[in-house]
Amino acid sequence: xxxxxxxxxxxxxxxxxxxxxxxxxxxxxxxxxxxxxxxxxxxxxx
Amino acid sequence: xxxxxxxxxxxxxxxxxxxxxxxxxxxxxxxxxxxxxxxxxxxxxxxxxxxxxxxxxxxxxxxxxxxxxxxxxxxxxxxxxxxxxxxxxxxxxxxxxxxxxxxxxxxxxxxxxxxxxxxxxxxxxxxxxxxxxxxxxxxxxxxxxxxxxxxxxxxxxxxxxxxxxxxxxxxxxxxxxxxxxxxxxxxxxxxxxxxxxxxxxxxxxxxxxxxxxxxxxxxxxxxxxxxxxxxxxxxxxxxxxxxxxxxxxxxxxxxxxxxxxxxxxxxxxxxxxxxxxxxxxxxxxxx
Numbered sequence: 001x002x003x004x005x006x007x008x009x010x011x012x013x014x015x016x017x018x019x020x021x022x023x024x025x026x027x028x029x030x031x032x033x034x035x036x037x038x039x040x041x042x043x044x045x046x
Numbered sequence: 047x048x049x050x051x052x053x054x055x056x057x058x059x060x061x062x063x064x065x066x067x068x069x070x071x072x073x074x075x076x077x078x079x080x081x082x083x084x085x086x087x088x089x090x091x092x093x094x095x096x097x098x099x100x101x102x103x104x105x106x107x108x109x110x111x112x113x114x115x116x117x118x119x120x121x122x123x124x125x126x127x128x129x130x131x132x133x134x135x136x137x138x139x140x141x142x143x144x145x146x147x148x149x150x151x152x153x154x155x156x157x158x159x160x161x162x163x164x165x166x167x168x169x170x171x172x173x174x175x176x177x178x179x180x181x182x183x184x185x186x187x188x189x190x191x192x193x194x195x196x197x198x199x200x201x202x203x204x205x206x207x208x209x210x211x212x213x214x215x216x217x218x219x220x221x222x223x224x225x226x227x228x229x230x231x232x233x234x235x236x237x238x239x240x241x242x243x244x245x246x247x248x249x250x251x252x253x254x255x256x257x258x259x260x261x262x263x264x265x266x267x268x269x270x271x272x273x274x275x276x277x278x279x280x281x282x283x284x285x286x287x288x289x290x291x292x293x294x295x296x297x298x299x300x301x302x303x304x305x306x307x308x309x310x311x312x313x314x315x316x317x318x319x320x321x322x323x324x325x326x327x328x329x330x331x332x333x
Contacts, residue, residue: 008126008263015122022116027105031116032079034104035088035096038072038217041193042089042100042200043208044225045217 061092070211084137089204103190129264258295
């Protein structure tokens with residue numbers, strides 16, 4: 001059980017770190033840039 | 047009942063830009079840099095945040111320039127905190143399928159075949175969400191394979207709701223073979239949902255496949271007390287999904303097994319906190 005909790009905590013910290021790194025490297029900006037335009041693939045236009 | 051309300055509220059919350067439905071335009075505010083946990087197309091006129099699956103495909107497609115840290119990190123956090131509780135409580139497309147399944151017709155019950163078919167979604171995840179966008183990333187050509195060829199949520203929420211609006215005649219004029227292919231996929235999936243419980247979630251949805259990978263670690267969800275379980279199988283028979291055991295990668299944590307367990311071995315928990323079902327043996331002993 002403790003092993004599982006330690007793994008969970010390690011992955012959670014990794015997740016937070018990835019999100020922080022993603023914000024710094026422009027990943028969040030990319031998501032915004034894509035999401036504020038109509039996605040032609042999603043609606044079957046291209 | 048509580049679950050249905052949470053499903054409805056989350057669908058409303060994901061699509062709270064009601065003005066968009068009236069104007070036929072999508073929301074373009076800063077909230078769209080965030081992803082909602084469930085499948086909800088960002089081209090839906092009401093969507094206030096991004097679709098995690100669409101964002102993942104685009105991040106993979108852009109990975110030649112920039113590692114996909116942000117979306118992978120968000121998906122990892124969603125998986126660890128909520129897991130497939132997202133499918134059962136926080137996915138508008140899951141809600142739609144459940145409502146369609148309430149139409150009184152003869153239903154296809156789960157079987158060894160549906161159990162085998164439930165592995166198909168992992169192939170969809172690998173091929174359409176990861177491999178196709180990655181392959182085209184090296185050619186500098188973003189291609190979100192799942193959004194483009196399969197996603198029924200995109201067709202329903204994005205295409206239908208946007209293109210039906212009178213203000214979007216120019217978009218309607220662009221509809222070609224791909225559009226009709228996607229409409230056919232959507233109709234097939236929605237029709238199948240009437241007869242097969244959550245057929246898209248069980249056999250196709252790559253987001254559910256992704257969250258299912260972390261099923262054992264997810265903080266929130268239905269948990270089985272191994273010490274109490276007598277192995278009668280009542281929970282497995284009651285469950286409409288293709289589970290092998292309570293809380294596994296196929297479980298969407300709807301909680302329908304909680305009431306039927308004859309020895310109260312199943313509860314809905316957030317870590318050690320029991321949210322629904324019997325208390326832990328330790329607590330009962332203390333009381």
